[in-house]
Every structure is written in structure tokens, then in C-alpha cells.
Amino acid sequence: MTDINNSTAAPTLLSKIVKSIGMLKESPIAIFGLSLILFWVILAILAPILPLYDPNTPLEPFKFPLDGSAKNDGLYWLGTDHKGRDILSRVIFGAQQVLVWATMATAVAYIVGMFMGVVAGYLGGWWDETISFISNVLLSFPVIVLYIIIITYLGATGFNIVLAVTFASAPGIMRIVRGLVLDLRTRDYIFAAQTRGESALYIMIVELLPNARGPLIVDACLRLGYTTITIAMLGYLGLGLPPPDPDWGKMIAETQPLGSFAGHMAVVPAIAISSLVLGFNLLADGLREISMRD
Amino acid sequence: MEQTPILECRNLCISYDTRGGEIPAVIDFNLKVMPGQGVGIVGESGCGKSTVALAIMQYLGSNGYIKSGEIFYHGRDMRTMSEEELRALRGSKIAMIYQEPMASLNPSMKIGDQLAEVPLFHEDVSRTEALKRSQDLLEAVKLPDPARIMDSYPHQISGGQQQRVVIAMALLSKPDLLLLDEPTTALDVTVERGIVELVKEISAEFGTSMIYISHNLGLILDTCDRVTVMYSGEAVEDGTVEEVFDEMQHPYTTGLFASIPLPGADKNERPLVPIPGQLPLPHQRPQGCFFGPRCAFFRDGPCNGEKVSMRQVEGEEGHTVRCARFEDIDWAEGDHEAVTVKSVKSGKVVLEVKDMKKYYEIADSSIMSLIKRTPPKTVKANENINFNAREAETVAIVGESGCGKSTFAKVLMGLEEATEGSVVLNGEDLAYLPVQQRKARTVGHLQMVFQNPFDTLNPSHSVGSQIARVIRKFDVEKDPEKVRGKVNDLLDLVKLPRDFAHRRPRQLSGGQKQRIGIARAFAGNPAVVVADEPVSALDVSVQAAVTGLLTEIQNDLKSTLLFISHDLSVVRYLSDRVVVMYLGHIVEQGTTDEVFSPPYHPYTEALLSAVPIADTSVEQKQIILKGDIPSAVNPPPGCPFQTRCPRKIGSICETDEPPIKDMGNGHMIGCHLDADVFAAMEPVIVIHNEDEKAS
Numbered sequence: 005m006t007d008i009n010n011s012t013a014a015p016t017l018l019s020k021i022v023k024s025i026g027m028l029k030e031s032p033i034a035i036f037g038l039s040l041i042l043f044w045v046i047l048a049i050l051a052p053i054l055p056l057y058d059p060n061t062p063l064e065p066f067k068f069p070l071d072g073s074a075k076n077d078g079l080y081w082l083g084t085d086h087k088g089r090d091i092l093s094r095v096i097f098g099a100q101q102v103l104v105w106a107t108m109a110t111a112v113a114y115i116v117g118m119f120m121g122v123v124a125g126y127l128g129g130w131w132d133e134t135i136s137f138i139s140n141v142l143l144s145f146p147v148i149v150l151y152i153i154i155i156t157y158l159g160a161t162g163f164n165i166v167l168a169v170t171f172a173s174a175p176g177i178m179r180i181v182r183g184l185v186l187d188l189r190t191r192d193y194i195f196a197a198q199t200r201g202e203s204a205l206y207i208m209i210v211e212l213l214p215n216a217r218g219p220l221i222v223d224a225c226l227r228l229g230y231t232t233i234t235i236a237m238l239g240y241l242g243l244g245l246p247p248p249d250p251d252w253g254k255m256i257a258e259t260q261p262l263g264s265f266a267g268h269m270a271v272v273p274a275i276a277i278s279s280l281v282l283g284f285n286l287l288a289d290g291l292r293e294i295s296m297r298d
Numbered sequence: 299m300e301q302t303p304i305l306e307c308r309n310l311c312i313s314y315d316t317r318g319g320e321i322p323a324v325i326d327f328n329l330k331v332m333p334g335q336g337v338g339i340v341g342e343s344g345c346g347k348s349t350v351a352l353a354i355m356q357y358l359g360s361n362g363y364i365k366s367g368e369i370f371y372h373g374r375d376m377r378t379m380s381e382e383e384l385r386a387l388r389g390s391k392i393a394m395i396y397q398e399p400m401a402s403l404n405p406s407m408k409i410g411d412q413l414a415e416v417p418l419f420h421e422d423v424s425r426t427e428a429l430k431r432s433q434d435l436l437e438a439v440k441l442p443d444p445a446r447i448m449d450s451y452p453h454q455i456s457g458g459q460q461q462r463v464v465i466a467m468a469l470l471s472k473p474d475l476l477l478l479d480e481p482t483t484a485l486d487v488t489v490e491r492g493i494v495e496l497v498k499e500i501s502a503e504f505g506t507s508m509i510y511i512s513h514n515l516g517l518i519l520d521t522c523d524r525v526t527v528m529y530s531g532e533a534v535e536d537g538t539v540e541e542v543f544d545e546m547q548h549p550y551t552t553g554l555f556a557s558i559p560l561p562g563a564d565k566n567e568r569p570l571v572p573i574p575g576q577l578p579l580p581h582q583r584p585q586g587c588f589f590g591p592r593c594a595f596f597r598d599g600p601c602n603g604e605k606v607s608m609r610q611v612e613g614e615e616g617h618t619v620r621c622a623r624f625e626d627i628d629w630a631e632g633d634h635e636a637v638t639v640k641s642v643k644s645g646k647v648v649l650e651v652k653d654m655k656k657y658y659e660i661a662d663s664s665i666m667s668l669i670k671r672t673p674p675k676t677v678k679a680n681e682n683i684n685f686n687a688r689e690a691e692t693v694a695i696v697g698e699s700g701c702g703k704s705t706f707a708k709v710l711m712g713l714e715e716a717t718e719g720s721v722v723l724n725g726e727d728l729a730y731l732p733v734q735q736r737k738a739r740t741v742g743h744l745q746m747v748f749q750n751p752f753d754t755l756n757p758s759h760s761v762g763s764q765i766a767r768v769i770r771k772f773d774v775e776k777d778p779e780k781v782r783g784k785v786n787d788l789l790d791l792v793k794l795p796r797d798f799a800h801r802r803p804r805q806l807s808g809g810q811k812q813r814i815g816i817a818r819a820f821a822g823n824p825a826v827v828v829a830d831e832p833v834s835a836l837d838v839s840v841q842a843a844v845t846g847l848l849t850e851i852q853n854d855l856k857s858t859l860l861f862i863s864h865d866l867s868v869v870r871y872l873s874d875r876v877v878v879m880y881l882g883h884i885v886e887q888g889t890t891d892e893v894f895s896p897p898y899h900p901y902t903e904a905l906l907s908a909v910p911i912a913d914t915s916v917e918q919k920q921i922i923l924k925g926d927i928p929s930a931v932n933p934p935p936g937c938p939f940q941t942r943c944p945r946k947i948g949s950i951c952e953t954d955e956p957p958i959k960d961m962g963n964g965h966m967i968g969c970h971l972d973a974d975v976f977a978a979m980e981p982v983i984v985i986h987n988e989d990e991k992a993s
Binding site for chain 1: 738753
């Protein structure tokens with residue numbers, strides 16, 4: 005366990021990543037979740053070089069999966085939709101969209117939420133009361149109403165989705181961070197930093213936040229799942245990314261009325277959404293399980 | 299006539315299943331508890347003493363199990379009992395008292411109802427009868443106003459009272475075996491003394507047998523008839539208290555006694571000798587004798603070959619020792635490095651605290667108080683603190699929880715501003731200068747060593763980077779290469795290998811972390827180092843080494859050490875001068891000899907009598923204080939100590955703040971007692987037959 009050679013060398017970033025993936029091995033659930041996520045991530049990255057039809061070009065409408073009767077000798081693996089676009093291609097390019105914007109939105113929400121939380125928790129007093137009040141006001145809005153207000157006022161763009169998710173998620177993140185910081189700030193090493201005259205900003209960023217990372221990583225994973233659902237939901241409501249780029253939520257919304265005779269058009273993107281969200285949730289569960297065991 | 303023992307453990311082996319495989323926690327453990335007997339189990343953390351207690355309760359948790367051996371209760375093997383039988387036994391015939399009283403009580407139930415549950419569950423009694431019995435027992439454990447306590451919730455009473463309630467609860471079903479797992483560790487010394495006396499009285503009165511688990515040898519001496527010393531999962535020595543305390547045979551037992559400061563310990567004649575190294579982890583236990591690598595009498599062959607078994611000491615039936623060569627040991631040969639405290643001449647006054655006061659205001663933000671306009675309450679955390687500390691001097695600040703020593707440290711370090719008075723360090727008044735406004739050099743000149751080794755280092759950063767940060771922050775060095783050199787120097791200073799700089803705090807043991815804490819405090823060549831109970835959370839065998847290191851560095855650098863502690867034995871050993879605090883007031887101060895010999899302040903006298911001493915030749919006067927330390931929010935009028943003082947002389951104590959009397963040479967006592975009472979005081983600690991001990 006305490007291999008001398010191992011523990012004396014300064015750990016590199018690479019060895020750290022290898023080590024944390026090694027830890028995942030202890031939870032089959034986490035491995036399964038991570039595989040689901042990686043499946044979509046790899047497809048999204050490889051999308052431009054895969055031999056796919058253009059996702060926005062109408063080809064032949066209403067083809068069913070594995071229908072080999074394409075004019076150009078190709079094969080529609082997952083069929084085509086009502087406008088004749090290749091569903092496989094649209095799902096994969098849609099993954100690109102959803103992964104990029106979900107990650108971005110969650111990251112921004114985290115930066116804002118963590119900053120609010122650490123300030124409220126560490127400085128306390130007036131700061132805490134103000135930040136907590138703002139959070140409570142935001143949390144008292146029904147989330148969907150909040151989204152609709154923001155997007156209808158500001159327009160449906162990726163940036164505005166990030167903004168909407170930040171407004172909806174940051175208060176929750178702030179509460180978690182605040183709670184963790186309230187506990188951590190009583191530790192002797194914080195006291196030691198104070199007695200050597202460190203600034204509040206240094207203490208918050210260097211001394212406090214790194215120690216709150218455990219629960220936050222688990223929460224971030226769950227939140228990525230929520231954000232995926234949110235983006236899909238916004239797309240479904242017509243508030244998602246601007247057309248014609250493929251969007252999983254919009255794909256369901258457009259083809260849903262045709263479900264009775266061409267169900268695959270809505271089912272395929274629905275499965276895509278569920279599998280990605282399931283991946284995030286299972287990974288979060290596994291990570292929590294691993295962190296509890298220590 | 300052979301009696302059946304209440305409880306007997308035979309060749310007990312207990313293991314835990316973990317991710318790393320099976321970990322043997324207790325190996326080949328034997329124990330016999332006769333009716334009415336008190337048996338102590340003593341050892342350091344991780345030695346398996348609590349595991350034994352849990353095994354006796356058959357409560358090992360999901361991953362622990364008894365691998366082999368038997369536990370007999372009244373001659374019946376407990377392992378053959380059904381879950382039903384065990385449940386009837388637990389809490390009724392065998393009762394356990396844990397370390398944290400608050401954790402043993404249900405916070406949402408009134409104490410009376412919780413107590414009544416015990417007889418209601420185990421016996422067929424009516425509710426009125428159960429409540430009546432509960433109240434009687436609360437009286438038996440000497441709680442004031444039992445009727446009121448019956449009607450309180452656990453958080454409404456103090457820690458000492460909670461522990462008494464837990465003891466009452468354990469006694470309710472008239473158990474014949476009481477398991478006490480560090481019952482007083484969470485309590486203050488003067489409160490602890492009361493609980494220990496209670497436990498002794500109860501075992502005498504009810505004829506209850508006891509298993510008393512503690513790391514404190516002094517408490518075991520006070521309460522038990524027999525004692526088992528454990529080390530790394532094994533019993534290493536077993537015998538009557540007299541045999542083990544006076545004629546110990548195992549090198550570990552000897553080492554333990556040599557590393558705790560006893561009143562007979564003398565800096566020159568019997569210096570403290572730390573045990574080198576640290577406890578082995580369960581999966582890294584050495585071949586043969588587990589204590590081998592740390593033992594000064596280690597011999598290649600007998601000590602690292604076969605498993606060592608318990609053997610009887612010749613002529614002493616029942617005194618057994620797990621050492622391959624205890625008969626052959628020449629005790630003179632051990633060449634451990636002793637902790638010597640060089641007497642350094644103290645120089646000029648470095649720190650001068652004058653009439654320092656620190657009051658806090660607690661604003662009541664409830665709506666009622668807004669309507670009634672109640673003025674905010676004032677907490678007088680520090681009241682008229684006056685003392686000086688000289689260069690290279692060790693000044694001990696002694697007091698129990700709530701005495702104001704932490705507040706004083708905060709004002710000194712600049713985290714709080716004083717309300718009145720001055721704190722002058724090297725000519726600069728720091729009382730109203732928060733730490734951010736102090737110069738880097740000043741901050742570096744006044745540093746602190748913290749109490750809890752597990753909290754003192756930030757777990758997210760490497761040890762080296764944490765020391766380097768301090769060096770840069772105090773303007774000692776800026777150049778990265780020189781900073782690295784200085785980090786290495788500091789690691790050398792605290793006698794740790796240089797490659798520890800790359801390690802994370804979790805890869806270090808408690809003692810090593812505390813050494814890093816010391817290195818950090820000494821990075822800026824401090825004039826004054828405040829050490830807040832620096833060793834109280836460490837294992838006994840490493841305490842001496844860390845204390846020794848701290849004083850050695852302090853002597854070399856001629857820094858002043860403010861040593862905050864409640865442990866009077868260590869204070870007596872280390873310090874040049876002592877300041878005794880109670881509820882924000884300094885009640886007594888003087889040189890160590892003056893404070894530890896009469897005349898005493900009544901509180902000092904009680905403190906001295908409360909310290910458990912692991913020496914059979916020491917006789918302590920018994921002074922048991924009533925009740926608990928009052929809250930600083932609502933301190934008693936007049937003398938702060940008057941509510942508990944055994945020497946209270948009358949109404950003057952309740953109305954007038956006592957004058958500070960000079961007993962000569964700057965030995966100050968704040969008390970109303972007359973000079974002739976002070977003159978007639980006798981020493982609290984008397985050491986008998988000194989010549990016999992000298993061997």
C-alpha cells in the first residue's frame with residue numbers, strides 16, 4: 005500500500021488520472037455509467053470523419069431502420085425521418101450538440117455556484133444573508149417557468165441556454181458548497197492560514213475549495229444528467245438550439261405525431277437521451293459508493 | 299474454591315474483512331473477569347482494545363467476525379447464543395458505556411423516557427415503576443435535582459451530566475458486567491475525576507464487574523484490580539495492577555511508563571524516554587514479536603523468529619508477559635535518546651500582556667428580543683489577563699474548557715481584537731492589530747502549533763508546498779531554489795526524511811503530521827510559539843518524542859513557548875512558569891515549583907488532585923469538585939470559582955471579585971482566603987518511598 009517508490013515521486017497529472025480511473029474498477033455501476041458516456045463522447049468526437057450522410061440534407065423520407073433500398077446504394081441504419089434526413093447521422097451530430105452545451109452550462113453554473121457558496125460560507129454575515137436570499141428567490145421559481153422566461157426574452161441560442169441553466173442550477177450548487185465550507189472552515193489548517201495572514205480569497209480558493217471536491221464531483225455528474233434532460237426538454241418545447249442543427253429534444257417533438265406508424269423516428273432520440281442521462285446518473289452513483297467506502 | 303468467572307475470553311482472534319483482505323485486529327487474546335473485579339485494558343489507538351469490547355457485546359459490525367477462540371459468559375459460550383438471547387443480554391446483563399455521551403443518548407427523547415425504556419424492555423414492570431427506578435438511579439449517580447433532569451432533553455445538560463445519565467442507564471437493569479470504553483476521554487479533568495470516583499463507588503456498591511478500557515494508565519490504576527496491556531492486537535502483559543505498575547516485565551510496558559511524565563520524573567535523574575518509531579499497521583506487522591522493531595532489547599533470533607507466546611513470570615501466578623527474553627533483559631543496556639530539557643537562562647521580556655480583556659457581544663436576533671429591546675449579552679471570555687513571557691522561556695497556560703485560553707490565543711494571533719488592555723510583542727502593541735495589518739515579519743515571529751494533527755495540514759496539498767507557502771509568506775526566502783532548501787532544512791529540523799516534502803498529509807502518521815505542524819510554526823524564526831495542546835491527540839508513546847522535539851527546537855532557537863495544556867504532568871515537566879486560568883480569569887501564576895507546591899489557589903489544588911497519575915507510590919489528596927464549569931455567558935458573580943470551590947469562605951466570595959495576592963517572588967493567587975489558610979495548606983501530591991522507586 006505504501007510503496008516507497010510510488011509515494012515519494014511527485015505525482016504527475018497523468019498518473020493521477022490513471023489512478024482515479026483505476027479506483028473506478030471497484031464499482032461495476034460506475035464502469036457501466038462511464039462506458040455509456042464514453043460511447044456518446046467518442047461518437048460525437050468522431051462524427052465528422054465517420055461515413056455518415058449530412059444530418060440536414062433531405063434524402064428519402066419515411067425509411068425504416070436497416071432499409072437497404074436507398075437510391076445511392078447506402079444503408080439507413082436507423083431509418084430516415086419525415087423530411088428524409090438520416091436519423092443515425094442526426095443522433096450522432098445531436099450528441100455533439102448536447103454534450104458540448106450540457107458540459108458548458110454545467111461548468112458555468114458550477115463556477116458561479118461555487119463562488120457564491122464559498123463566499124457565503126466563509127465570509128458569512130452580510131454576504132451570506134444576501135447570497136442566500138438571492139438563491140432562495142431563484143429557487144422559489146418553478147424551473148420551467150424560469151427557462152421559458154429567459155429563452156423567450158433572450159432568444160434560443162446556446163449561450164442563452166447556458167445562462168438559463170446557470171440561473172436554475174447555481175443556487176443549488178451554492179447551497180452544497182456553502183454547507184461544505186461551513187464545516188471545513190473550522191479546521192485547524194484554515195486557522196493556520198488565517199494566523200499567517202492569508203487573504204480571504206487565497207483561503208477560499210487554495211485552502212477550502214480543493215477539500216470540497218469529493219461531494220462536488222458526484223454532484224457535478226448528476227447535474228450533467230439533469231442538464232442533458234433540460235436541453236432536451238427545451239428542444240422539445242421549441243426553445244432549444246436554433247434549427248436546422250439536430251437536437252434530440254426537437255427530433256422527438258417533430259416526429260412524435262407520426263409515432264403510430266413510424267415510431268422509430270421518436271424512439272431513437274429518446275433512447276439516446278435516456279442512455280446518456282443514465283450514464284451520468286450511474287457514474288455519480290458509483291462515485292458516491294466509492295467515496296463512501298473510504 | 300473455584301468461582302466461575304463472569305466473563306472469559308479464550309484465545310480470541312478477531313478479524314475484519316476490508317478491501318485489502320482480512321485484517322486481524324485482535325490475536326490470541328485471553329481475559330478473565332471474576333465477580334466484583336475491575337479489569338483494565340490499556341493500549342494505544344489501533345491496538346484492538348475497543349474491538350475486544352465490541353466482540354464481547356457481539357456487536358462487531360458487518361465486516362468483523364470472531365475467527366477463532368471463545369467468549370464465555372457465566373460459563374456459556376456466547377457464540378452459540380441466538381440473536382434473541384443476545385438481545386436480552388445486551389443492556390441488561392452486560393452494559394456498555396461509550397466515549398461520547400451525546401452519541402449514546404437519543405437527542406429527541408426526554409431523559410426520563412429514555413431511562414424508563416430499559417426496565418420496560420428487559421423486565422415486566424409498569425411505566426410508573428420504571429420512571430421511579432430511573433429517578434432513583436439518577437440520584438445514585440449524584441445528579442443534582444433528578445426530577446428536573448428526568449424532564450430534560452440531553453442537550454439541556456452538560457457533558458459530565460450526560461455521562462452520568464449514561465452510567466445510570468447502564469446500571470438500571472442491574473448488570474453484572476459493565477464495559478467502559480474510554481468513558482471520560484471527552485470530559486475535562488475535574489469532571490473526569492468525579493466520574494471515576496462514581497464508577498469506583500458503583501462497582502463497590504452494586505458488586506458489578508467492570509472492564510475498563512483506556513489509554514490512560516493513571517485511570518486504570520485508580521479503578522482496576524487487574525490490567526492487560528495491549529499492543530498491535532495482542533496482549534503483551536497481564537497481571538494485577540501492582541504487578542504491572544511496579545514490576546513490569548515487557549519492554550513495551552516499560553517504555554510506556556518511561557514516556558509519560560510522572561511526578562517522580564526528574565529532568566536529570568529520570569528523564570522522559572520516548573519509544574522510537576510508530577505502531578505498525580495491522581497488515582505490516584513484523585515477524586515474531588510485533589514490538590521488535592521499536593524495542594531497545596531486540597535480538598536477532600528469538601525476537602523475529604517464531605510467534606511469541608504469553609509466559610508466566612516466575613513466582614507470580616497470573617502475571618504473564620509476551621516477550622521472548624524478558625528474563626534475560628538487562629534494563630541498563632537500552633540506549634534510548636532521552637528527552638532532556640536544558641535549563642536555558644531566560645532573557646529579556648518578549649511578550650507583555652497587560653490588563654487584556656476580551657468581551658464578545660451576543661446579539662439575540664429573536665423577534666421577542668426585538669420587541670422587548672433586550673440589550674445584547676456580553677461574554678467575558680478574558681478578564682484582566684496580566685503576564686509576561688521572557689525569551690527562551692516556556693510558559694504554560696493551564697485550564698479546562700471554557701477558561702478562555704483559546705480566546706487569548708486568538709487575540710494574540712490577531713484573529714480577534716482585544717476589548718481593552720495591551721499585548722506587546724517586542725515593543726509593538728498587537729492588541730488592536732488584526733493579522734492582515736501586521737507586517738509579515740511580525741506574523742512570522744508569532745506562530746502556532748495546533749492541537750489536532752488530523753486537521754493541522756490541508757489534505758489537498760503536499761507537505762512541501764504547505765511549508766514553502768509559509769516560508770514565502772513570512773518573507774524568509776523568495777527564490778524558489780532557496781525556498782526548497784529551506785523546506786529541506788525545516789524537515790531536517792523536525793527529524794523527518796526530506797522526501798516527505800512530496801507526500802500528502804494522509805500518508806503521514808499523527809506524530810509525523812504534528813512534526814510538520816511544528817516545522818511550519820518555526821519557519822519564520824518565531825519569537826513566540828503558541829502550542830495549543832500539541833500532543834494531547836497523539837498516542838502516549840509518540841507524545842514524549844514530539845514534546846521533546848518541540849522543546850529542543852525552542853531551546854536552540856531561543857524562542858518563547860506558550861504551552862496551552864490541561865495536562866498538569868506535562869506542564870510540570872516542561873515549563874518554567876505556569877499560568878492557571880478559570881472562566882476567563884487568571885487565578886494563579888508563578889514559577890512551576892511555586893504553583894505545584896502550597897500555597898495553592900483552591901482551583902489549582904483541585905486540578906492537581908484530579909490528574910490521574912500512573913504511579914503506585916504517589917498519594918494524591920482527594921478533592922472532588924461539585925458540578926460543572928459554569929458557562930461564560932452567565933458567569934457567577936464575585937469569584938468565578940465560587941460555585942464549585944471546596945474552600946469557599948462565605949458571602950464575600952459571592953459578591954467581591956477576589957484580590958490578586960502576591961505570595962512572594964511574583965507568585966500570584968487571586969483568592970479571598972486568609973494568609974494563615976494559605977500557610978497551612980499541604981501538598982496535594984506526595985511521593986512515598988522514593989528510594990524504593992529509584993531502582
